[in-house]
Structures are given as structure tokens and as C-alpha cells.
Amino acid sequence: MLSRRTLLLASPVCLVLALTACGGGAEPDPGPxxxxxxxxxxxxxxxxxxxxxxxxxxFDGEEGLGETRAAIVMHRGEIVAERYAPEYGADTRFISWxxxxxxxxxxVGMLVADGALELDAPAPIARWQRPGDARAEITLRHLLQMRSGLDHTEGGEVPYESSEVxxxxxxxxxxxxxxxxxxPLEAEPGEKFEYSSNTTVILADIAADVLTDGSGDPDSRRDAVDTYLRTRLFGPLGMTSMVPEYDAAGTLIGGSAIHATARDWARFGEFLRNKGxxxxxxxxxxxxxxFMLEPSPPAPFYGGQTWLNTQASDPQNxxxxxxxxxxxxxxxxxxxxxxxxxxxQRLTVVRLGHSDxxxxxxxxxxxxxxxxLYPTE
Structure with missing residues (x-):
């Protein structure tokens, strides 16, 4: 079937030939x-x-795309396209997953810049520092690039048995x-790529420990991380809708659960486009x-908690x-x-919704x- 885009761009002669090849009875798409x-x-x-x-x-294309609830295109720092499905709008907060x-x-990068953490030092997890524990070799870099070597299973044949679930x-x-x-470890630290929400929760735990000097009080941990995010990131960016979730221990569910409007997610993308x-x-x-855009050695399509378009044809990408x-x-x-x-292309595209x-x-x-559609600049 000819797409609307093909019909719009076709020359008159090509369009007639294309329609004839399809049986001659089709009408040209009227456009948007x-x-x-x-x-x-x-x-x-x-x-x-x-x-x-x-x-x-x-929103209105083939049914095989799933349900788009919000989408935004930003070009050169300005919103040039924005739309919401019925019952959603500019004030709707969408879960990040x-x-x-x-x-x-x-x-974590802000804490490194503050001098509170070191990228290539052993990750400051007390239980890993006991004599003979090979996990002491895991660095912050390993965690950020999803190559800690820890035995985490993001999914599996039996979902309720996975580490993530x-x-x-x-x-x-x-x-x-x-x-x-x-x-425990299932591989030497640094050698194996294993995408893992559990790994990002470890990073969030490290941040909470640093910000509270190791306090185990859930309220103190939650308040410290929340304040840090709002004063150092969300507030300066004008991301006023951000609602992070925390577990009962006061740890940010940093791999899965932050809520925000589509516009705030677009602001975050633009912030990264402008290199912070x-x-x-x-x-x-x-x-x-x-660094976040630097390929992870075992998986060139992944950076520091960020997906890259290098080796795009890899089935894991x-x-x-x-x-x-x-x-x-x-x-x-x-x-x-x-x-x-x-x-x-000075471009940020946000899509939020539900697709299998x-x-x-x-x-x-x-x-x-x-x-x-957009040229490089």
C-alpha cells in the first residue's frame, strides 16, 4: 500500500502510474x-x-503502532509539533519507566562533579568491601554502562521470577x-553487558548514601535526594511537574518511576542535546x-544509562x-x-504511550x- 508520504511527494506522472499499478481505482490522499x-x-x-x-x-496511522498518548517535536529549542490523545493533555504526568x-x-554526574563520587573508584557499597569479595572491583563506570557483572535478570520466561519484577x-x-x-557476580566486572533496572537502583542508593552521609532513615534519604534533584536539575530547567517515586527504604526508584509531563520530558531531552x-x-x-554518550565496551549501542544509534542493527539495540x-x-x-x-539536526522527539x-x-x-524529515545542520 502506498503511504501518504509517497503520494504527496510523487510527481503527477509517477502518481498516475502508481495508482494504475494498484488497480486504478484509488484516490490520492488529500493530505493532512x-x-x-x-x-x-x-x-x-x-x-x-x-x-x-x-x-x-x-496517532492515526497503522494500528500496529500501539496507543500514542502524547508526542512532541522540538527543533532548535522550540516546540514545532505537539499533540495529545483524548483524556490526556499538557498537564498530564506520564510515567517514565x-x-x-x-x-x-x-x-550521579552532578555528584561526581561535586567531588562526592569518583567514576573509576570502587563503587561505595559497604557490603562489597569485605575481604575476598570480588564485587569490590565494580566501579561506578561499570554500573552506569550496565556491565557490573552482577547476576541480574531484567526479564525471563517466568516474569515473576526475574530480578526486576x-x-x-x-x-x-x-x-x-x-x-x-x-x-552475586555472574561475570567479571566490566566484561558483560546486562541491561538491568536493579543496577540503576544501586546507583540511586549510592546517591542517597552520599547525600545523607550513610543515613538509614527513609525520610532523610528521600528528602535529601528529592531536594538535590529539585534544586540542581528540575528547578533550574523549569521541570516543575517532576514527581519521583521512592521505595519504603527511601531509595529513589531511579530505573523506573519518575512522572512528568510530555513538555518536561522534552525539556530534559533538550538539556542533554545541549550537553548539560x-x-x-x-x-x-x-x-x-x-561520557553518557560514550559506547559501553561490551555493547556499543549503549552509553551511560542512555541508548545510542551505533550498531543500530544489533537485535539488542x-x-x-x-x-x-x-x-x-x-x-x-x-x-x-x-x-x-x-x-x-537540533531535534528532540518525545513519544509517550503504550505499545507492545x-x-x-x-x-x-x-x-x-x-x-x-529534518536535515543535519
Missing amino acids: TETELAAVAQAPGVGRERLAMEFGDL SMAKTVTAVM RMLFLDQRDDMAKFAEEQ SYRGTQLVPRKWVE QLYPIDKPEGVFAAIGHMGQYIVVSPK AEQRRALLRQINDVVE
Whole structure:
């Protein structure tokens, strides 16, 4: 079937031949609907009708994409397309799922910049420092790049037996970090890539310990992390809708549970596109964001709690098929939450909603259709 984009761009002769090949009875697509056009700014940086159709297809395209509840395109720092499904709006807070991992990485980077943590020193987990414990070799870099070597299972044939599900929803949910940190090694630290929400909770636990001098009081831990995030990141960026979740031990559920509006998720993407700078203020060092975009040695498609479009064809890469232009990266959450950033196009695309694994491949192809409209600059 011919896409609306193909029909719009075809020359008159090619269009007649294409329609004839399809049986001759098809009508040319009339172009974007009023709803689709209304979602796009007058000067979005590319052809308005083209963007309206590709952006609109995130909502009204093939059923195989799942349910898009909110989407935003920002170009050169301005919102050029924004739309919400019925019953959702600009004030709706959407759960991050694993997009929270990238927020946690920024928080850790701020603590490193403060001199409170060291990237290549042993991770300051007391139970790992006992004599003979090989986990003492795990560094902050290993944790951030998902190569700690810990025996964590993100998914599995029996979901309720996975480390992630037990930690988030079942018997280990009250003290998530304790459970994550108690796991043995299954590989030498640094050697194996293992995507893990449990690993990010360890990072959040480290942050809480640093900010409270090791206090075990849940209220103190929660308040310290919440204050740090709001004064150092959320407040300066104007991300006023942010609502982080904490477990009963006061640890930020830093791999899975931060709530915010679509606009605030877009602001966060733009912050990363600008290498940690906002309106001339460097909130986290440029070098830290560059580290977050540095490929993990065992998995070149992953950086520091951030997905990269290098080796896009690797089946583990959650950004496939977005492989161009070079340098695209993303925060990605369960069930189809995306902040896709393309520095070379000065572009940030946010999509929030609900899509299963098969639908997410089709959804990413549609996001890619939006991304490729914009030239590199």
C-alpha cells in the first residue's frame, strides 16, 4: 500500500502510474487532516504538511503502532509539533519507566562533579568491601554502562521470577537496593553487558548514601535526594511537574518511576542535546554528558544509562531502525516511552504511550520517518 508520504511527494506522472499499478481505482490522499495540521507550528523547520502527516501517523496511522498518548517535536529549542490523545493533555504526568535511568545518570554526574563520587573508584557499597569479595572491583563506570557483572535478570520466561519484577513489584519492593546489591557476580566486572533496572537502583542508593552521609532513615534519604534533584536539575530547567517515586527504604526508584509531563520530558531531552547546558548555565559538566554518550565496551549501542544509534542493527539495540544521522541517542522506557535526541539536526522527539514489543518496532520506524524529515545542520 502506498503511504501518504509517497503520494504527496510523487510527481503527477509517477502518481498516475502508481495508482494504475494498484488497480486504478484509488484516490490520492488529500493530505493532512485539520487535526494533524493544528498540531504543527506554522514554521516547523521543514514542510508543514509533510511533518503534519508523519507526526499525525503516530496517532492515526497503522494500528500496529500501539496507543500514542502524547508526542512532541522540538527543533532548535522550540516546540514545532505537539499533540495529545483524548483524556490526556499538557498537564498530564506520564510515567517514565526506564527513561528514569537517564535522569539518575545525570544526578550521579552532578555528584561526581561535586567531588562526592569518583567514576573509576570502587563503587561505595559497604557490603562489597569485605575481604575476598570480588564485587569490590565494580566501579561506578561499570554500573552506569550496565556491565557490573552482577547476576541480574531484567526479564525471563517466568516474569515473576526475574530480578526486576521481584524488586519492583513483589517480595523485594520495600528495600530494592539491598536486594540488588546482595546478588552475586555472574561475570567479571566490566566484561558483560546486562541491561538491568536493579543496577540503576544501586546507583540511586549510592546517591542517597552520599547525600545523607550513610543515613538509614527513609525520610532523610528521600528528602535529601528529592531536594538535590529539585534544586540542581528540575528547578533550574523549569521541570516543575517532576514527581519521583521512592521505595519504603527511601531509595529513589531511579530505573523506573519518575512522572512528568510530555513538555518536561522534552525539556530534559533538550538539556542533554545541549550537553548539560541551559540558558548559558552548565548544570552538569559537558564531559559528563559526553561520557553518557560514550559506547559501553561490551555493547556499543549503549552509553551511560542512555541508548545510542551505533550498531543500530544489533537485535539488542532498542533504537533500531534509527541509525542516521550519526549521534542520535535516546532515553527509552517500557511500553514505548521515548525521548529521541539528534544533535546534528537540533531535534528532540518525545513519544509517550503504550505499545507492545512488536508494535514498538513499527513505532520506531514511524518516529524515524519524523526524524529523517529534518536535515543535519
